[in-house]
Amino acid sequence: xxxxxxxxxxxxxxxxxxxxxxxxxxxxxxxxxxxxxxxxxxxxxxxxxxxxxxxxxxxxxxxxxxxxxxxxxxxxxxxxxxxxxxxxxxxxxxxxxxxxxxxxxxxxxxxxxxxxxxxxxxxxxxxxxxxxxxxxxxxxxxxxxxxxxxxxxxxxxxxxxxxxxxxxxxxxxxxxxxxxxxxxxxxxxxxxxxxxxxxxxxxxxxxxxxxxxxxxxxxxxxxxxxxxxxxxx
Amino acid sequence: xxxxxxxxxxxxxxxxxxxxxxxxxxxxxxxxxxxxxxxxxxxxxxxxxxxxxxxxxxxxxxxxxxxxxxxxxxxxxxxxxxxxxxxxxxxxxxxxxxxxxxxxxxxxxxxxxxxxxxxxxxxxxxxxxxxxxxxxxxxxxxxxxxxxxxxxxxxxxxxxxxxxxxxxxxxxxxxxxxxxxxxxxxxxxxxxxxxxxxxxxxxxxxxxxxxxxxxxxxxxxxxxxxxxxxxxxxxxxxxxxxxxxxxxxxxxxxxxxxxxxxxxxxxxxxxxxxxxxxxxxxxxxxxxxxxxxxxxxxxxxxxxxxxxxxxxxxxxxxxxxxxxxxxxxxxxxxxxxxxxxxxxxxxxxxxxxxxxxxxxxxxxxxxxxxxxxxxxxxxxxxxxxxxxxxxxxxxxxxxxxxxxxxxxxxxxxxxxxxxxxxxxxxxxxxxxxxxxxxxxxxxxxxxxxxxxxxxxxxxxxxxxxxxxxxxxxxxxxxxxxxxxxxxxxxxxxxxxxxxxxxxxxxxxxxxxxxxxxxxxxxxxxxxxxxxxxxxxxxxxxxxxxxxxxxxxxxxxxxxxxxxxxxxxxxxxxxxxxxxxxxxxxxxxxxxxxxxxxxxxxxxxxxxxxxxxxxxxxxxxxxxxxxxxxxxx
Numbered sequence: 099x100x101x102x103x104x105x106x107x108x109x110x111x112x113x114x115x116x117x118x119x120x121x122x123x124x125x126x127x128x129x130x131x132x133x134x135x136x137x138x139x140x141x142x143x144x145x146x147x148x149x150x151x152x153x154x155x156x157x158x159x160x161x162x163x164x165x166x167x168x169x170x171x172x173x174x175x176x177x178x179x180x181x182x183x184x185x186x187x188x189x190x191x192x193x194x195x196x197x198x199x200x201x202x203x204x205x206x207x208x209x210x211x212x213x214x215x216x217x218x219x220x221x222x223x224x225x226x227x228x229x230x231x232x233x234x235x236x237x238x239x240x241x242x243x244x245x246x247x248x249x250x251x252x253x254x255x256x257x258x259x260x261x262x263x264x265x266x267x268x269x270x271x272x273x274x275x276x277x278x279x280x281x282x283x284x285x286x287x288x289x290x291x292x293x294x295x296x297x298x299x300x301x302x303x304x305x306x307x308x309x310x311x312x313x314x315x316x317x318x319x320x321x322x323x324x325x326x327x328x329x330x331x
Numbered sequence: 332x333x334x335x336x337x338x339x340x341x342x343x344x345x346x347x348x349x350x351x352x353x354x355x356x357x358x359x360x361x362x363x364x365x366x367x368x369x370x371x372x373x374x375x376x377x378x379x380x381x382x383x384x385x386x387x388x389x390x391x392x393x394x395x396x397x398x399x400x401x402x403x404x405x406x407x408x409x410x411x412x413x414x415x416x417x418x419x420x421x422x423x424x425x426x427x428x429x430x431x432x433x434x435x436x437x438x439x440x441x442x443x444x445x446x447x448x449x450x451x452x453x454x455x456x457x458x459x460x461x462x463x464x465x466x467x468x469x470x471x472x473x474x475x476x477x478x479x480x481x482x483x484x485x486x487x488x489x490x491x492x493x494x495x496x497x498x499x500x501x502x503x504x505x506x507x508x509x510x511x512x513x514x515x516x517x518x519x520x521x522x523x524x525x526x527x528x529x530x531x532x533x534x535x536x537x538x539x540x541x542x543x544x545x546x547x548x549x550x551x552x553x554x555x556x557x558x559x560x561x562x563x564x565x566x567x568x569x570x571x572x573x574x575x576x577x578x579x580x581x582x583x584x585x586x587x588x589x590x591x592x593x594x595x596x597x598x599x600x601x602x603x604x605x606x607x608x609x610x611x612x613x614x615x616x617x618x619x620x621x622x623x624x625x626x627x628x629x630x631x632x633x634x635x636x637x638x639x640x641x642x643x644x645x646x647x648x649x650x651x652x653x654x655x656x657x658x659x660x661x662x663x664x665x666x667x668x669x670x671x672x673x674x675x676x677x678x679x680x681x682x683x684x685x686x687x688x689x690x691x692x693x694x695x696x697x698x699x700x701x702x703x704x705x706x707x708x709x710x711x712x713x714x715x716x717x718x719x720x721x722x723x724x725x726x727x728x729x730x731x732x733x734x735x736x737x738x739x740x741x742x743x744x745x746x747x748x749x750x751x752x753x754x755x756x757x758x759x760x761x762x763x764x765x766x767x768x769x770x771x772x773x774x775x776x777x778x779x780x781x782x783x784x785x786x787x788x789x790x791x792x793x794x795x796x797x798x799x800x801x802x803x804x805x806x807x808x809x810x811x812x813x814x815x816x817x818x819x820x821x822x823x824x825x826x827x828x829x830x831x832x833x834x835x836x837x838x839x840x841x842x843x844x845x846x847x848x849x850x851x852x853x854x855x856x857x858x859x860x861x862x863x864x865x866x867x868x869x870x871x872x873x874x875x876x877x878x879x880x881x882x883x884x885x886x887x888x889x890x891x892x893x894x895x896x897x898x899x900x901x902x903x904x905x906x907x908x909x910x911x912x913x914x915x916x917x918x919x920x921x922x923x924x925x926x927x928x929x930x931x932x933x934x935x936x937x938x939x940x941x942x943x944x945x946x947x948x949x950x951x952x953x954x955x956x957x958x959x960x961x962x963x
Binding site: 146148167168169171172173178180184186187188189193194196197198199200244245248 | 497500501503504506507508510511512513514515516517518519520618
């Protein structure tokens with residue numbers, strides 16, 4: 099469903115991605131693992147074309163989306179949940195969801211506000227509150243719900259477990275599994291192997307902007323050397 | 332009591348147009364982050380277009396129809412400007428777009444002159460509302476009452492649009508984080524164009540609505556712009572209720588000012604603004620600006636490097652040729668180049684503030700004019716010799732800068748810019764209205780150089796030494812430890828603070844220093860002309876410097892004087908033509924589009940591409956992207 103080949107991405111003159119490639123099959127949950135600064139967030143932004151790669155290709159659903167403006171990428175069915183959450187703090191929860199709303203498209207789950215409140219019950223009671231009044235965990239739920247309002251076929255989840263309480267992390271994992279059951283494809287970036295283990299089918303490990311390993315979790319467990327080299331602190 | 336009420340009503344009536352223009356500016360800034368200097372021009376266009384339509388369309392329906400149509404037409408013109416000009420430069424450094432809007436001001440001025448001629452147009456009266464109503468014995472124009480009735484409807488419609496519709500939600504979301512809005516599937520280009528349409532339509536509507544009261548003239552663009560800036564800042568950037576409140580406040584204040592304190596009408600507005608901002612730094616209903624706006628992907632600044640030997644030799648050679656100008660150029664050239672030199676120093680001083688300090692001042696003319704007035708007043712009232720006056724001028728300007736900086740530096744970003752503008756206007760209106768001392772509009776005349784420097788050639792050399800010397804000092808400071816500290820404060824204030832730098836103090840010192848150097852230019856200016864008038868302090872002069880700095884290239888060391896020399900030179904060539912503003916405006920727009928890094932930046936890139944210049948080395952290692960502060 100998503101095929102990234104040989105992308106090279108720069109910030110100014112600093113090269114962050116060095117020919118990274120990865121594949122996400124339809125209905126899969128793939129975890130992108132790596133240390134701080136390995137290029138996980140940049141990979142997400144490059145796929146979304148927020149920071150367009152200077153070389154390489156991003157193919158989504160059969161279409162080469164490299165160089166598209168981000169709003170077209172989103173309309174094509176890629177949902178982006180940023181690491182910093184970036185909810186609109188001056189807007190209410192309901193208004194935040196409205197910003198994310200897009201037309202329903204054939205062949206995709208069409209989310210409604212009510213369904214999302216079912217998925218994240220905490221948000222329902224906060225419907226009229228401004229974004230800035232939410233806790234970190236609630237903000238994280240809101241940012242995911244907001245992206246789902248666009249009825250994406252694939253969601254890019256950038257470090258959803260970062261900086262939130264363990265009990266919320268648990269809920270988050272549950273929500274991701276629910277989404278997976280609904281048929282959603284997910285690419286999730288994580289530092290937390292434990293979290294990845296709970297949700298992912300397969301993993302891609304990156305270091306210095308290159309993919310160093312890709313395979314199932316069982317494959318990874320068979321290679322403790324890889325885990326020690328790229329993941330352990 | 333009756334008179335009081337009548338004046339209150341006049342003030343409320345005036346507030347309508349002001350509110351519409353201000354809310355338009357506020358909306359455009361909120362969504363696109365463009366400070367639209369041309370907003371006054373759209374207001375002026377609304378008045379002219381409305382006037383022409385009223386000539387054609389008959390009766391009351393024609394009158395009101397003309398006003399609505401004028402708003403729509405101006406909105407479309409605004410959208411065209413956005414698509415044709417501004418869309419090309421969104422990725423340029425922050426605030427660079429205002430240069431383009433300045434070009435638009437010039438173009439619109441000349442187009443209006445071409446189409447409607449130089450004479451002021453008297454607005455037609457509203458059919459059926461020509462008369463007056465007596466309220467407690469005082470006459471109140473019927474049209475004023477109509478305006479008072481209309482304004483709330485416009486305000487409520489706007490409020491509904493912004494708070495209750497999807498478009499409004501998107502606009503508010505984009506005001507906070509437009510990149511994220513794009514990533515959620517919203518077409519930003521469409522949103523920006525739509526916002527421009529709406530903002531400009533409001534300005535046009537305001538211009539057409541005030542026709543029966545004020546008519547149309549070619550100066551109304553700048554007149555309203557100053558007021559609108561004040562309203563937006565007092566109300567709080569991006570707040571519609573704030574804009575309404577401030578528009579009423581300022582309009583009522585103006586009416587009462589004219590009635591009871593006629594000698595201080597201009598000053599009053601700015602005094603109120605300063606008072607409000609000292610009490611609430613983000614305006615009455617404004618919010619603190621989100622620091623480090625998200626989604627702004629400009630290239631990082633390049634490190635500052637001293638010039639190489641080759642460049643030094645080249646510059647020295649050029650200076651030698653320039654110093655010999657009196658021997659090879661005509662007397663006209665000597666006078667012209669003196670002008671250019673002085674302007675270059677002025678521009679370089681602002682460039683230092685902008686480029687090294689990241690402090691965008693919209694009121695730098697306060698220090699240029701301040702220096703000029705200090706020198707002129709000293710000569711006039713104390714018989715001070717030129718040499719001493721030239722020393723005291725920068726000191727005076729520096730003191731003014733210390734005072735202004737003390738207040739203005741409490742704010743950041745656009746609020747800082749607006750505060751500097753307000754202070755410059757405050758100073759300007761003081762000079763303008765305190766006729767007994769400053770001569771008011773008639774200026775101060777007969778300020779001639781000392782006998783030894785009275786020859787044009789000698790004065791040219793004096794200007795050359797002081798201007799080039801000043802520019803070199805500015806450059807030297809950029810390379811000194813102080814320059815490093817200043818750039819650190821510009822690039823990341825929290826980290827600079829964490830390293831033990833007192834960033835506010837450093838910026839204050841830089842502000843005073845830049846003001847002083849502008850004061851040197853001001854002092855030189857007054858003796859070269861023999862006179863000084865209030866317009867050396869007005870907005871247009873501040874904008875000149877600002878435009879030049881951006882055109883030259885903010886992120887280069889020599890952008891200030893290169894831009895200054897180019898601009899002044901080109902202007903001098905063009906003013907011989909009737910429609911020189913049109914030509915200059917178009918030229919500015921073209922430069923903005925072709926060279927978003929400015930002239931020097933553009934040339935440097937060209938040189939690197941052609942292999943003539945060695946590009947800077949890429950940063951080593953896989954540097955992480957610049958850490959952004961969280962949105963809150």
